[in-house]
Amino acid sequence: MQITPHIHAVHVDDKAVSHPGGSNNYFVGDPSEGMVIIDTGDHDRQWTGQILKAYEELGHPPITAIAITHGHRDHVGGLDRVFDAVRAPVRCHPKLVERLAAVVGKENVVRLRSNERIRTGGGVSLAAIFTPGHEEDHICYYLARGKVLFTGDTVLGSSSSTVRDLADYMRSLQKLARLRVEVICPAHGPVVPNPRASRLVTWYINHRNQREQQVLATLRKGIGDVDGMVHDIYPRNLKKGLRQSAARNVRTHLAKLVKEGVVEEVPARYRLKKGG
Numbered sequence: 024m025q026i027t028p029h030i031h032a033v034h035v036d037d038k039a040v041s042h043p044g045g046s047n048n049y050f051v052g053d054p055s056e057g058m059v060i061i062d063t064g065d066h067d068r069q070w071t072g073q074i075l076k077a078y079e080e081l082g083h084p085p086i087t088a089i090a091i092t093h094g095h096r097d098h099v100g101g102l103d104r105v106f107d108a109v110r111a112p113v114r115c116h117p118k119l120v121e122r123l124a125a126v127v128g129k130e131n132v133v134r135l136r137s138n139e140r141i142r143t144g145g146g147v148s149l150a151a152i153f154t155p156g157h158e159e160d161h162i163c164y165y166l167a168r169g170k171v172l173f174t175g176d177t178v179l180g181s182s183s184s185t186v187r188d189l190a191d192y193m194r195s196l197q198k199l200a201r202l203r204v205e206v207i208c209p210a211h212g213p214v215v216p217n218p219r220a221s222r223l224v225t226w227y228i229n230h231r232n233q234r235e236q237q238v239l240a241t242l243r244k245g246i247g248d249v250d251g252m253v254h255d256i257y258p259r260n261l262k263k264g265l266r267q268s269a270a271r272n273v274r275t276h277l278a279k280l281v282k283e284g285v286v287e288e289v290p291a292r293y294r295l296k297k298g299g
């Protein structure tokens with residue numbers, strides 16, 4: 024599917040891995056001059072098969088790089104097959120180099136520098152924007168031509184993302200908010216065109232800030248346990264799976280607030296040991 028003259032998307036309905044709105048890989052550049060592939064999908068023949076079919080349909084363009092957004096399985100699991108087909112240097116965050124080198128060989132993985140530009144064909148280049156938070160090795164890619172932001176798992180098309188380190192994540196979102204964006208190409212969910220695209224990063228920031236205020240409000244009420252907080256903040260009739268992710272989310276916020284010195288964790292309960 025062509026998104027702009029320089030972007031072709033491969034949309035995968037990965038029911039097995041179940042991401043709301045499916046998953047996407049991208050070919051960026053000019054098919055006759057050179058293209059970059061963003062991410063390689065999961066270790067799943069159907070998925071990599073679809074990427075390689077798109078490669079064929081584009082006429083086997085010279086691939087200048089395989090650019091990785093982060094080291095989660097659904098982004099690097101297909102690396103061995105895609106690399107075998109296109110034989111292009113793999114570019115990724117320095118923290119991911121060793122792991123990917125074990126898959127394709129040390130000589131084929133080149134660490135990216137923050138803000139480095141990866142040349143594609145057609146006179147366009149992709150800037151590597153280091154965006155830790157969802158994962159410490161996360162990179163978004165920015166295509167100035169057409170103001171397109173490839174957000175990986177940092178900003179998704181139709182849901183909010185999971186976060187490992189919320190303080191890092193918020194800083195990364197602030198960084199993205201400073202870019203002029205007209206199209207967001209996420210790793211999961213639909214491509215987001217304007218006018219929603221130019222507001223989406225800010226919406227993500229506001230949404231998290233709002234949640235933080237809610238967590239602080241429950242603490243002010245004297246609610247100090249995660250279950251109690253979830254009960255207070257979220258609707259009462261949450262399904263079990265959603266309740267678990269709500270609890271995870273609240274814990275992420277608490278960890279950030281502890282790190283910032285706003286909140287402290289206190290061991291408050293005692294019980295007899297077995298046989299005591």
Ligand SMILES: [Zn+2]
Nearest residue numbers: 095097176210
């Ligand atoms: Zn993912």
